[in-house]
Amino acid sequence: MPDQSIARQFFTIDRWLGAQPVGNGHINDTYRIDFEVAGMPQAFLLQRLNHHIFRRPEALMQNIRKVSDYLSLQDYAYQVIHPIPTLDGKLLYTDEAGNYWRVFPFVENSYAPETLVDTKIAFEAARAYGAFARALRTFPAVELVETIPGFHDTDRRWEVFTDMLEKNPAQRAQHSGAEIAAMQEALPVFESISRMKKSGALPLRVTHNDTKAGNVLFDTNTHKALAVIDLDTVMPGTILSDFGDMVRTFAPDKPEDNPMAVSLRQEMIAALREGFLSETADWLNATERQHLMYGAAWITGEQALRFLTDWIAGDVYYKIHYPEHNLIRARNQLALFRAIVEEGV
Numbered sequence: 001m002p003d004q005s006i007a008r009q010f011f012t013i014d015r016w017l018g019a020q021p022v023g024n025g026h027i028n029d030t031y032r033i034d035f036e037v038a039g040m041p042q043a044f045l046l047q048r049l050n051h052h053i054f055r056r057p058e059a060l061m062q063n064i065r066k067v068s069d070y071l072s073l074q075d076y077a078y079q080v081i082h083p084i085p086t087l088d089g090k091l092l093y094t095d096e097a098g099n100y101w102r103v104f105p106f107v108e109n110s111y112a113p114e115t116l117v118d119t120k121i122a123f124e125a126a127r128a129y130g131a132f133a134r135a136l137r138t139f140p141a142v143e144l145v146e147t148i149p150g151f152h153d154t155d156r157r158w159e160v161f162t163d164m165l166e167k168n169p170a171q172r173a174q175h176s177g178a179e180i181a182a183m184q185e186a187l188p189v190f191e192s193i194s195r196m197k198k199s200g201a202l203p204l205r206v207t208h209n210d211t212k213a214g215n216v217l218f219d220t221n222t223h224k225a226l227a228v229i230d231l232d233t234v235m236p237g238t239i240l241s242d243f244g245d246m247v248r249t250f251a252p253d254k255p256e257d258n259p260m261a262v263s264l265r266q267e268m269i270a271a272l273r274e275g276f277l278s279e280t281a282d283w284l285n286a287t288e289r290q291h292l293m294y295g296a297a298w299i300t301g302e303q304a305l306r307f308l309t310d311w312i313a314g315d316v317y318y319k320i321h322y323p324e325h326n327l328i329r330a331r332n333q334l335a336l337f338r339a340i341v342e343e344g345v
């Protein structure tokens with residue numbers, strides 16, 4: 001649990017009431033903090049940024065500042081959650097142990113869906129992500145740093161994977177033959193996405209890159225989308241990955257680490273498409289509009305590759321909750337990849 005001395009870098013606190021963990025992200029650690037100022041209760045989100053994964057924390061915060069400042073000036077129907085600076089005006093506080101901390105407002109009467117959602121919520125979320133992309137379509141993408149270099153450079157991720165198989169640091173490759181063989185089936189999809197990126201058929205846009213249900217805040221009473229959150233991976237990319245990651249996370253009938261056979265919920269895909277296109281159909285190009293489900297196959301295959309690579313590497317990237325967690329996740333995503341391809345992309 002973070003010490004109150006961290007929160008005191010950001011606020012003049014009269015009475016500290018405590019911190020409690022929230023959410024279940026794989027990367028950062030997030031807490032709700034409560035305290036009093038002049039007898040008034042206050043709640044904020046305090047987050048430790050994982051600087052082993054986000055290697056340029058200051059540049060990342062500048063991305064977030066630029067994007068949220070820009071969004072505030074657009075015709076954008078959602079709340080913009082601006083980071084709160086320290087008392088001396090910085091967007092990050094570095095503690096003695098070298099951890100990076102930041103603070104965001106806590107949005108009362110809101111929730112981030114962390115489990116399977118229904119089609120109404122999916123439609124709402126897809127519309128919010130579509131509106132986010134629309135509002136940023138005129139933002140100069142070159143002004144943003146890649147907070148994780150090569151995040152969706154699947155060619156590079158494939159090289160890392162094959163390299164890891166050779167090094168086999170955790171001695172797991174020899175026991176993962178079926179998954180490694182299944183992974184090969186995604187290669188043609190990766191190659192064709194790569195060609196469309198290189199040819200310019202898929203233009204560079206500002207993308208969110210983590211478009212799961214849990215990254216949209218909803219109103220507890222109306223169940224309307226309030227805000228798109230988690231801007232850590234906002235960077236230049238292709239729109240297919242944002243739609244694709246929505247299908248990957250909303251459409252399956254089971255969560256991404258469920259060991260049972262997963263299937264696709266058709267009505268979900270329709271809701272996502274409808275919500276997303278309501279904000280994007282008039283400015284996406286034809287290649288983008290025609291390849292939305294292809295993006296889903298790509299991103300799901302890439303996620304399988306990322307989990308499988310981490311399994312082979314010995315669990316160095318994703319938080320795991322039991323020894324075979326990454327392997328189970330990889331199998332789940334491989335099955336989902338197959339289901340999306342069989343659907344017809």
Ligand code: GN1
Nearest residue numbers: 024025026027028053210233256303
């Ligand atoms: C990570 O921590 P979370 O759940 O927001 C990952 C995403 C993956 C996701 C898989 C920076 O996101 O790219 O799709 O896990 N974020 C990063 O569940 O790698």
Ligand code: MG
Nearest residue numbers: 025210230232
């Ligand atoms: Mg995230």
